[in-house]
Amino acid sequence: xxxxxxxxxxxxxxxxxxxxxxxxxxxxxxxxxxxxxxxxxxxxxxxxxxxxxxxxxxxxxxxxxxxxxxxxxxxxxxxxxxxxxxxxxxxxxxxxxxxxxxxxxxxxxxxxxxxxxxxxxxxxxxxxxxxxxxxxxxxxxxxxxxxxxxxxxxxxxxxxxxxxxxxxxxxxxxxxxxxxxxxxxxxxxxxxxxxxxxxxxxxxxxxxxxxxxxxxxxxxxxxxxxxxxxxxxxxxxxxxxxxxxxxxxxxxxxxxxxxxxxxxxxxxxxxxxxxxxxxxxxxxxxxxxxxxxxxxxxxxxxxxxxxxxxxxxxxxxxxxxxxxxxxxxxxxxxxxxxxxxxxxxxxxxxxxxxxxxxxxxxxxxxxxxxxxxxxxxxxxxxxxxxxxxxxxxxxxxxxxxxxxxxxxxxxxxxxxxxxxxxxxxxxxxxxxxxxxxxxxxxxxxxxxxxxxxxxxxxxxxxxxxxxxxxxxxxxxxxxxxxxxxxxxxxxxxxxxxxxxxxxxxxxxxxxxxxxxxxxxxxxxxxxxxxxxxxxxxxxxxxxxxxxxxxxxxxxxxxxxxxxxxxxxxxxxxxxxxxxxxxxxxxxxxxxxxxxxxxxxxxxxxxxxxxxxxxxxxxxxxxxxxxxxxxxxxxxxxxxxxxxxxxxxxxxxxxxxxxxxxxxxxxxxxxxxxxxxxxxxxxxxxxxxxxxxxxxxxxxxxxxxxxxxxxxxxxxxxxxxxxxxxxxxxxxxxxxxxxxxxxxxxxxxxxxxxxxxxxxxxxxxxxxxxxxxxxxxxxxxxxxxxxxxxxxxxxxxxxxxxxxxxxxxxxxxxxxxxxxxxxxxxxxxxxxxxxxxxxxxxxxxxxxxxxxxxxxxxxxxxxxxxxxxxxxxx
Numbered sequence: 001x002x003x004x005x006x007x008x009x010x011x012x013x014x015x016x017x018x019x020x021x022x023x024x025x026x027x028x029x030x031x032x033x034x035x036x037x038x039x040x041x042x043x044x045x046x047x048x049x050x051x052x053x054x055x056x057x058x059x060x061x062x063x064x065x066x067x068x069x070x071x072x073x074x075x076x077x078x079x080x081x082x083x084x085x086x087x088x089x090x091x092x093x094x095x096x097x098x099x100x101x102x103x104x105x106x107x108x109x110x111x112x113x114x115x116x117x118x119x120x121x122x123x124x125x126x127x128x129x130x131x132x133x134x135x136x137x138x139x140x141x142x143x144x145x146x147x148x149x150x151x152x153x154x155x156x157x158x159x160x161x162x163x164x165x166x167x168x169x170x171x172x173x174x175x176x177x178x179x180x181x182x183x184x185x186x187x188x189x190x191x192x193x194x195x196x197x198x199x200x201x202x203x204x205x206x207x208x209x210x211x212x213x214x215x216x217x218x219x220x221x222x223x224x225x226x227x228x229x230x231x232x233x234x235x236x237x238x239x240x241x242x243x244x245x246x247x248x249x250x251x252x253x254x255x256x257x258x259x260x261x262x263x264x265x266x267x268x269x270x271x272x273x274x275x276x277x278x279x280x281x282x283x284x285x286x287x288x289x290x291x292x293x294x295x296x297x298x299x300x301x302x303x304x305x306x307x308x309x310x311x312x313x314x315x316x317x318x319x320x321x322x323x324x325x326x327x328x329x330x331x332x333x334x335x336x337x338x339x340x341x342x343x344x345x346x347x348x349x350x351x352x353x354x355x356x357x358x359x360x361x362x363x364x365x366x367x368x369x370x371x372x373x374x375x376x377x378x379x380x381x382x383x384x385x386x387x388x389x390x391x392x393x394x395x396x397x398x399x400x401x402x403x404x405x406x407x408x409x410x411x412x413x414x415x416x417x418x419x420x421x422x423x424x425x426x427x428x429x430x431x432x433x434x435x436x437x438x439x440x441x442x443x444x445x446x447x448x449x450x451x452x453x454x455x456x457x458x459x460x461x462x463x464x465x466x467x468x469x470x471x472x473x474x475x476x477x478x479x480x481x482x483x484x485x486x487x488x489x490x491x492x493x494x495x496x497x498x499x500x501x502x503x504x505x506x507x508x509x510x511x512x513x514x515x516x517x518x519x520x521x522x523x524x525x526x527x528x529x530x531x532x533x534x535x536x537x538x539x540x541x542x543x544x545x546x547x548x549x550x551x552x553x554x555x556x557x558x559x560x561x562x563x564x565x566x567x568x569x570x571x572x573x574x575x576x577x578x579x580x581x582x583x584x585x586x587x588x589x590x591x592x593x594x595x596x597x598x599x600x601x602x603x604x605x606x607x608x609x610x611x612x613x614x615x616x617x618x619x620x621x622x623x624x625x626x627x628x629x630x631x632x633x634x635x636x637x638x639x640x641x642x643x644x645x646x647x648x649x650x651x652x653x654x655x656x657x658x659x660x661x662x663x664x665x666x667x668x669x670x671x672x673x674x675x676x677x678x679x680x681x682x683x684x685x686x687x688x689x690x691x692x693x694x695x696x697x698x699x700x701x702x703x704x705x706x707x708x709x710x711x712x713x714x715x716x717x718x719x720x721x722x723x724x725x726x727x728x729x730x731x732x733x734x735x736x737x738x739x740x741x742x743x744x745x746x747x748x749x750x751x752x753x754x755x756x757x758x759x760x761x762x763x764x765x766x767x768x769x770x771x772x773x774x775x776x777x778x779x780x781x782x783x784x785x786x787x788x789x790x791x792x793x794x795x796x797x798x799x800x801x802x803x804x805x806x807x808x809x810x811x812x813x814x815x816x817x818x819x820x821x822x823x824x825x826x827x828x829x830x831x832x833x834x835x836x837x838x839x840x841x842x843x844x845x846x847x848x849x850x851x852x853x854x855x856x857x858x859x860x861x862x863x864x865x866x867x868x869x870x871x872x873x
Contacts, residue, residue: 032175190460242285511547562601
């Protein structure tokens with residue numbers, strides 16, 4: 001497309017110039033886009049600053065006198081360099097100050113935890129921090145340029161000798177591109193820089209000032225396409241209260257609480273009230289109604305609120321006036337290499353200055369010691385003076401490192417008489433010797449530049465690294481299925497005869513509570529099964545016999561069914577599970593013959609197998625009209641199995657004789673330390689095979705013991721030290737320090753109160769748990785403290801089983817020793833044969849069904865089948 005076209009209309013003699021929109025777009029818009037990218041939104045790779053930040057730091061240095069300056073004054077001074085008004089400068093300065101790295105702040109600078117804004121610039125003050133003074137400025141190696149109006153000089157880039165961009169992070173939206181560099185840990189960046197200088201590999205991950213928990217599995221080195229998941233740190237305060245102590249990066253307590261309230265209003269979670277006690281540290285108390293599971297609510301908070309956020313990094317910087325997309329590791333390498341070059345330049349300037357000082361000090365000594373100043377007494381012209389001094393110096397300057405210039409001679413003439421009269425040759429030589437030592441030291445640093453840079457980074461870590469340890473915990477997250485943790489916020493009804501289910505059928509039979517993202521499984525009397533999404537009203541098919549919330553991949557809910565195979569056909573019995581289906585597709589559980597119908601049906605959430613009585617119709621010479629059928633004798637197969645024949649004759653009715661017990665093997669449960677969750681998929685450490693009544697034993701470092709029913713939604717505290725299947729007959733052995741008596745005590749006890757949380761050490765603030773063991777016959781080695789002037793007492797081996805008998809959990813125990821103890825180590829336990837328990841023979845699920853779920857991209861949830869056995873004539 002042409003930009004300019006000249007037209008000469010015949011009816012008008014005047015020439016007209018038309019500029020097409022395409023030309024305007026290319027000229028003006030691209031100029032604007034380039035300006036925004038280069039001068040406003042994206043930081044430079046050399047120093048990590050955007051232009052406004054660089055100008056603020058330059059102004060701070062110009063105003064620096066060691067005292068605090070009003071931010072309003074700093075903003076006004078910065079306006080000499082930044083042509084975009086005081087608001088943009090003030091906001092940028094507050095962001096730098098809140099990162100607590102380059103600026104010492106005074107006054108109310110806002111709160112990143114609560115989202116409170118800073119006070120007005122006239123009320124708050126700032127000055128450069130000691131760290132900022134050390135790493136940001138070095139005027140002698142800074143390149144300068146004229147400011148926008150040509151009145152002042154400003155730095156092109158500041159000589160930053162630290163990976164500042166990665167430490168502070170950066171975010172900006174330009175025209176056609178954006179940048180989002182996440183902040184990283186101060187100490188870890190220094191360690192990574194040192195590893196790079198040593199030629200070692202390194203890996204760096206973000207660290208947020210708001211702390212929280214982070215999954216960096218897909219961080220992708222901060223490049224495009226990467227993702228970081230961040231969660232709030234939520235723990236159980238008491239049985240009806242959760243406490244949030246750390247929040248995700250990018251949120252604040254106000255936005256977090258708003259998201260929780262919105263989720264509550266939508267029925268995703270159920271809470272009673274929220275208290276925000278945040279001050280210097282985050283503390284949000286979430287009070288739950290009675291009967292609501294704290295563990296499920298924690299998962300629901302992650303699934304439906306801002307307690308879990310996903311951050312997509314996009315590392316874009318400016319290099320050579322062009323945007324560059326680069327990973328954080330390469331960014332650190334370049335920053336470290338740039339720091340080495342800056343240190344080299346500083347050393348070279350320092351060496352040059354020292355050599356100049358040495359040169360003039362040597363000249364001064366020659367000039368005074370040889371009394372050359374007397375040679376100028378009779379000279380009448382300036383040229384004669386210069387010539388006389390030059391002539392007097394020549395015999396003594398062979399050892400100098402460069403020729404003597406006229407400028408050197410002029411400096412000699414400026415020496416005062418008083419200084420000449422008090423000149424001390426020894427002190428002058430000492431000064432020269434000291435300069436020579438300094439020169440040798442600088443030359444050594446230049447010759448060993450990498451070692452010098454490593455020492456520099458080590459100095460930064462030692463001087464400024466205290467209190468800057470990692471705040472954000474790195475952990476792999478488990479995936480939370482929203483359908484499993486959503487609160488049941490609506491009610492499901494069924495019209496069995498007409499074949500409708502839905503949430504609006506309030507005049508019909510109530511089935512169960514459900515959520516609006518649940519799937520419902522339905523069975524009809526003709527043997528048809530369907531899974532469909534919850535809706536206000538859905539037609540399934542007449543004569544519904546069972547309705548329940550569908551649990552995807554569930555092989556423990558077993559359906560027991562007896563059906564007639566078509567008109568005049570035989571009757572079959574089958575047991576099956578339904579783990580996956582295609583939504584809204586009809587599945588025929590019979591053989592598909594016309595006239596098939598279900599005689600008996602039951603849904604059993606834990607594989608129960610009942611006994612039923614079969615009654616035949618009196619037809620012909622049938623002798624046996626009644627007998628019992630035990631579903632436990634039927635193998636569990638997939639839903640497509642035909643089943644076993646019950647009878648070839650017509651059945652009059654089937655009655656439930658005896659309720660069944662579970663025929664499934666105990667469920668094996670593992671604990672995955674990586675995500676700190678239970679699972680049944682074989683990940684982590686096997687805890688054991690659990691039946692319905694089995695419990696987990698949990699013991700924490702603060703001396704708390706409790707038993708709980710294992711649920712896959714459980715959360716575990718970070719101070720947990722024992723997690724195992726609980727054996728009620730197995731004692732717990734503990735050695736603890738009694739803070740009140742200032743001695744170590746030993747105790748053995750059984751957990752007698754199931755489900756209750758109990759402390760087994762004294763409540764004194766200095767009391768602490770030293771050793772805990774769930775072995776049958778534990779043994780410990782006690783090492784005593786060596787007293788001054790005495791030989792160390794030999795170690796004492798203690799068999800805890802012999803040392804103390806089993807007592808109550810609240811007993812104080814027996815005193816271990818009166819001697820001072822250095823440490824206690826647990827040894828291998830003594831052998832013990834645990835009595836074997838005879839287990840009843842359990843039935844294994846025969847996994848012959850493998851039906852693909854074509855439309856299972858939506859969440860499914862679990863709900864125990866609420867219908868009991870259903871009888872049909």
